[in-house]
Amino acid sequence: MEEEKQTRKGKYAADFSSFREAEARIRPFIHKTPLLSSESLDALSGRHLFFKCELFQKGGAFKFRGACNAVFSLSDDQASKGVVTHSSGNHAAALSLAAKLRGIPAYIVVPKNAPKCKVENVKRYGGQIIWSEPNMQSRESTAAKVLQDTGAVLLHPYNDGRIISGQGTISLELLEQAPKIDTIIAPISGLPVVRDFVDDVITVEDNEIIEAMKLCYEILKVAVEPSGAIGLAAVLSDSFKENPAWKDCSHIGIILSGGNVDLGVLWHSFKR
Amino acid sequence: MEEEKQTRKGKYAADFSSFREAEARIRPFIHKTPLLSSESLDALSGRHLFFKCELFQKGGAFKFRGACNAVFSLSDDQASKGVVTHSSGNHAAALSLAAKLRGIPAYIVVPKNAPKCKVENVKRYGGQIIWSEPNMQSRESTAAKVLQDTGAVLLHPYNDGRIISGQGTISLELLEQAPKIDTIIAPISGLPVVRDFVDDVITVEDNEIIEAMKLCYEILKVAVEPSGAIGLAAVLSDSFKENPAWKDCSHIGIILSGGNVDLGVLWHSFKR
Numbered sequence: 001m002e003e004e005k006q007t008r009k010g011k012y013a014a015d016f017s018s019f020r021e022a023e024a025r026i027r028p029f030i031h032k033t034p035l036l037s038s039e040s041l042d043a044l045s046g047r048h049l050f051f052k053c054e055l056f057q058k059g060g061a062f063k064f065r066g067a068c069n070a071v072f073s074l075s076d077d078q079a080s081k082g083v084v085t086h087s088s089g090n091h092a093a094a095l096s097l098a099a100k101l102r103g104i105p106a107y108i109v110v111p112k113n114a115p116k117c118k119v120e121n122v123k124r125y126g127g128q129i130i131w132s133e134p135n136m137q138s139r140e141s142t143a144a145k146v147l148q149d150t151g152a153v154l155l156h157p158y159n160d161g162r163i164i165s166g167q168g169t170i171s172l173e174l175l176e177q178a179p180k181i182d183t184i185i186a187p188i189s190g191l192p193v194v195r196d197f198v199d200d201v202i203t204v205e206d207n208e209i210i211e212a213m214k215l216c217y218e219i220l221k222v223a224v225e226p227s228g229a230i231g232l233a234a235v236l237s238d239s240f241k242e243n244p245a246w247k248d249c250s251h252i253g254i255i256l257s258g259g260n261v262d263l264g265v266l267w268h269s270f271k272r
Numbered sequence: 273m274e275e276e277k278q279t280r281k282g283k284y285a286a287d288f289s290s291f292r293e294a295e296a297r298i299r300p301f302i303h304k305t306p307l308l309s310s311e312s313l314d315a316l317s318g319r320h321l322f323f324k325c326e327l328f329q330k331g332g333a334f335k336f337r338g339a340c341n342a343v344f345s346l347s348d349d350q351a352s353k354g355v356v357t358h359s360s361g362n363h364a365a366a367l368s369l370a371a372k373l374r375g376i377p378a379y380i381v382v383p384k385n386a387p388k389c390k391v392e393n394v395k396r397y398g399g400q401i402i403w404s405e406p407n408m409q410s411r412e413s414t415a416a417k418v419l420q421d422t423g424a425v426l427l428h429p430y431n432d433g434r435i436i437s438g439q440g441t442i443s444l445e446l447l448e449q450a451p452k453i454d455t456i457i458a459p460i461s462g463l464p465v466v467r468d469f470v471d472d473v474i475t476v477e478d479n480e481i482i483e484a485m486k487l488c489y490e491i492l493k494v495a496v497e498p499s500g501a502i503g504l505a506a507v508l509s510d511s512f513k514e515n516p517a518w519k520d521c522s523h524i525g526i527i528l529s530g531g532n533v534d535l536g537v538l539w540h541s542f543k544r
Contacts, residue, residue: 056493
């Protein structure tokens, strides 16, 4: 079991020292994002909350850190044919921007039902869009064809040590900005890594997420995506508040991970 | 003329040294607000822009700086009966919060047509609302009655040196955070002070303001009030771009002054 865990760690090759390496690599390109705090939200949660505003990162989400680290980790030879990914989300825009900075093409396989503002972001950063049907099979087969045609390097949105190390630089910044932090809450996906490294998982309901988005808008004055508001939803949820395991968490870093939300979508979700 | 100007300066008693005094006074209470920047907006404007995010200030606007300085400038005796103002805007919420921190009452005369989110802010910070009709005569007579009944101190939203010095602390923070800044653009009101101290005034149209609010939302990921977006509207306006007097302004600080905007109002103004 322990051996298997070590193997998995090795596979992703993302640890604290790789975060430091990534930080040095991407520092010239990323925004050092600000922390916000609010006495109103501290009172509501009963803790000291520090909101790490990755929605202000380039491309509107934390994803640029990982994409930037991956793109600038490639050798000149590897990079020369460009990069490819299939993503309907922020990784697509982030990879487009990172590739643009390196001066190489980015081929982005996008499902036809992707949100408009995310497609606009890919275009803004010069990514070349290749449309696929909105299912995983079509996305993967379209990406495979692009790989074959171009010789570009595939960069997966999360199951990749270079991507993970780039995202990990958030925690370094956060702890530097607020050294008192004893707990970090972040939205999660990419499940083998979560299984091995995350201490605990809190789940929240859709209505709790919408309520957290409202609080972000009304109190913090920032517009976040549903996934971006999950950390606040978690810290305000009964399952967090009532769990004795969390009672000593007093200074909590919360990652506001993305802000690419169409205003109309935000407005209509608040009216529900 | 010069003598008259000196008299007016004396009246408001707000200068650089009073900014420093105010900063020391209010430092324990205010947020040091972050600067945001965006390569997309730099490209659009042809300048380096530094957005001073006073919408993240307590109460959602820069007004807390002035209110805080005024309230904490009062002697214990002056403060004991509380403070009063007539305002439909952010000064009302800011004064409520400052009074709460000092442990004194705040009486806020609010016209019946004030925006909902601003009234909610006054209530959130414990201000006591006294409704007036939505005209200046009723606002002033209602405030006069409150003054007579309570013995509280009237704190005007802008024509007051203590208020002005508090707001002035923004510029100290801004220049500390981005020393290269050669120009500051801010929305203005309070006209005798503007006449004496402002270098130049740029006017913008409503549609330019709405466009700037959209850019703030879509690119900076912040929701600002119409008045809060005026600085960006100005720097993108033809009257700024085409005026030779401004051509050497390369590093521009822009005050995003307030973020108290109902989401529905934002959405409907974008759809126009």
